[in-house]
Amino acid sequence: xxxxxxxxxxxxxxxxxxxxxxxxxxxxxxxxxxxxxxxxxxxxxxxxxxxxxxxxxxxxxxxxxxxxxxxxxxxxxxxxxxxxxxxxxxxxxxxxxxxxxxxxxxxxxxxxxxxxxxxxxxxxxxxxxxxxxxxxxxxxxxxxxxxxxxxxxxxxxxxxxxxxxxxxxxxxxxxxxxxxxxxxxxxxxxxxxxxxxxxxxxxxxxxxxxxxxxxxxxxxxxxxxxxxxxxxxxxxxxxxxxxxxxxxxxxxxxxxxxxxxxxxxxxxxxxxxxxxxxxxxxxxxxxxxxxxxxxxxxxxxxxxxxxxxxxxxxxxxxxxxxxxx
Numbered sequence: 001x002x003x004x005x006x007x008x009x010x011x012x013x014x015x016x017x018x019x020x021x022x023x024x025x026x027x028x029x030x031x032x033x034x035x036x037x038x039x040x041x042x043x044x045x046x047x048x049x050x051x052x053x054x055x056x057x058x059x060x061x062x063x064x065x066x067x068x069x070x071x072x073x074x075x076x077x078x079x080x081x082x083x084x085x086x087x088x089x090x091x092x093x094x095x096x097x098x099x100x101x102x103x104x105x106x107x108x109x110x111x112x113x114x115x116x117x118x119x120x121x122x123x124x125x126x127x128x129x130x131x132x133x134x135x136x137x138x139x140x141x142x143x144x145x146x147x148x149x150x151x152x153x154x155x156x157x158x159x160x161x162x163x164x165x166x167x168x169x170x171x172x173x174x175x176x177x178x179x180x181x182x183x184x185x186x187x188x189x190x191x192x193x194x195x196x197x198x199x200x201x202x203x204x205x206x207x208x209x210x211x212x213x214x215x216x217x218x219x220x221x222x223x224x225x226x227x228x229x230x231x232x233x234x235x236x237x238x239x240x241x242x243x244x245x246x247x248x249x250x251x252x253x254x255x256x257x258x259x260x261x262x263x264x265x266x267x268x269x270x271x272x273x274x275x276x277x278x279x280x281x282x283x284x285x286x287x288x289x290x291x292x293x294x295x296x297x298x299x300x301x302x303x304x305x306x307x308x309x310x311x312x313x314x315x316x317x318x319x320x321x322x323x324x325x
Contacts, residue, residue, distance in 0.1 A: 009047050056084040056113075061121075064094045067102050070117075071109040071142075084113040091153070093121035096173070100126045100159060100305070103139035107146055107310075114145035119319070125159035125305035127175075127289060130168030134159030134290065134305035137323065146313040150321065158305030158323030160290035164298025169289035171296055171304070192217055194243060194263045213245030215263055293323025 012022055057079045061068075074085055089095055097104040104123050107115060117138075125135035137156050140146055150156055160171025195214035242264035248257070287298040294304040307323035308315065315325060 011047070056086050058086040058088060060088045060090055061093050061095065062090045064096065066096050066098050067104065067106075068095060069106045069108065070115065071107070071111070081110065082112050085111055085115040087115065087117050089117070089119045089121040089123065089154075091120040095121070095123045097124065097126040097135050097137075097159070100128055100132060100135035102126075103136040103309075105138045106141075107138065107313075108141040111142055111144040111146075114147065115142075116147045116149070118149050118151065119154045119156060120151045121154055123156045124173050124292070125157065125323070127159040127171030127173035128162035128296070128302035128305075129170055129174070130162045130287075131164060131296075131300055131302055132162040132171075133302040134161045134171045134173060134293070134323075136306045136309045138308045138310075140308065140310035140313055143311060146311075147316075148308065148313050149316045150319040152318045154319035155292075156307045156319075156321055156323075157292035158307050160292055160294055161296040161302030161304050163287035163289045163296035164301040165287050168287040168296060168298065168301060171289040171302060172292045172294075173305075174289075194245070213247035213261065213263060215243035215245040217243040217264075291322070293321075 057074065059074055059077050059079070070085075070087060071081075074087070075081060079085055095104045104125055105117075107117075123137045125137045128134045135158070137158050138148070148156075157173065159173035162171050163169040193214060193216050195212065242262055245261060245263045287301070288296060290296040290301070290304050292304075293307055296302050304323055306325070307321045308325040
């Protein structure tokens with residue numbers, strides 16, 4: 001626990017806070033003692049400078065991880081629940097969410113001596129499916145001190161909102177890190193009318209009979225995938241529809257004829273909206289999903305998720321932020 005903030009304080013008190021054992025040999029010039037207050041070796045110091053000092057607990061995230069609760073993760077790792085906590089997200093590591101209702105990183109509960117997040121990788125929310133809001137990247141509900149540093153080359157991004165209507169594309173952030181096809185906006189279906197010449201027949205009375213037919217074909221396809229980091233997702237597919245058609249006709253000599261056959265054609269409605277991309281606000285496709293932290297297109301499209309939401313945090317941004325803070 002942190003050192004007292006007033007009254008008598010001894011070198012042994014400081015030594016124990018720095019991780020030593022009471023009664024063992026210690027010097028005020030030892031590196032671990034001076035690191036508690038970032039005091040350079042040999043610099044003059046007074047014991048009162050150590051009032052309230054505490055040894056910090058640092059935890060590095062070196063591989064991709066989803067839906068983390070910072071406090072629970074740190075306690076599992078060995079944090080005592082009291083020391084200043086430092087979470088380092090390493091370069092190349094992504095903290096991400098698998099659902100729009102849960103942030104990629106949750107900072108909740110008690111942090112008596114504060115928590116610091118140093119991000120050198122990516123912290124992202126989940127992209128929304130058609131008409132669905134994107135999820136948040138970082139959610140803060142603690143009333144204790146939170147400091148976030150987003151380093152150069154790193155980013156914190158809310159998920160993109162899904163495109164509108166039944167053919168809306170998925171928002172950026174639907175896919176897991178480095179997997180650009182992990183999630184889709186969802187299936188859609190449509191009906192389309194087809195027509196054409198079925199056959200030409202001769203009549204025994206002479207002349208010819210040209211038969212026309214029409215029918216309605218059903219088709220289905222997929223909406224666009226939500227974009228991966230740095231990748232643009234493929235657009236939804238159109239469908240080829242086929243249906244049975246029948247027709248009748250007559251020749252100029254009074255001959256009648258009829259025929260039943262199959263007509264096929266490409267469905268005419270707009271294909272599924274393209275998924276949102278990390279580097280693009282939207283794609284130029286109707287009902288496309290939004291890029292990181294941005295809404296999808298079309299009436300009723302989903303809103304973009306926040307980069308950081310909740311109670312106040314001190315933010316230093318030297319990287320890129322997608323979404324509100």
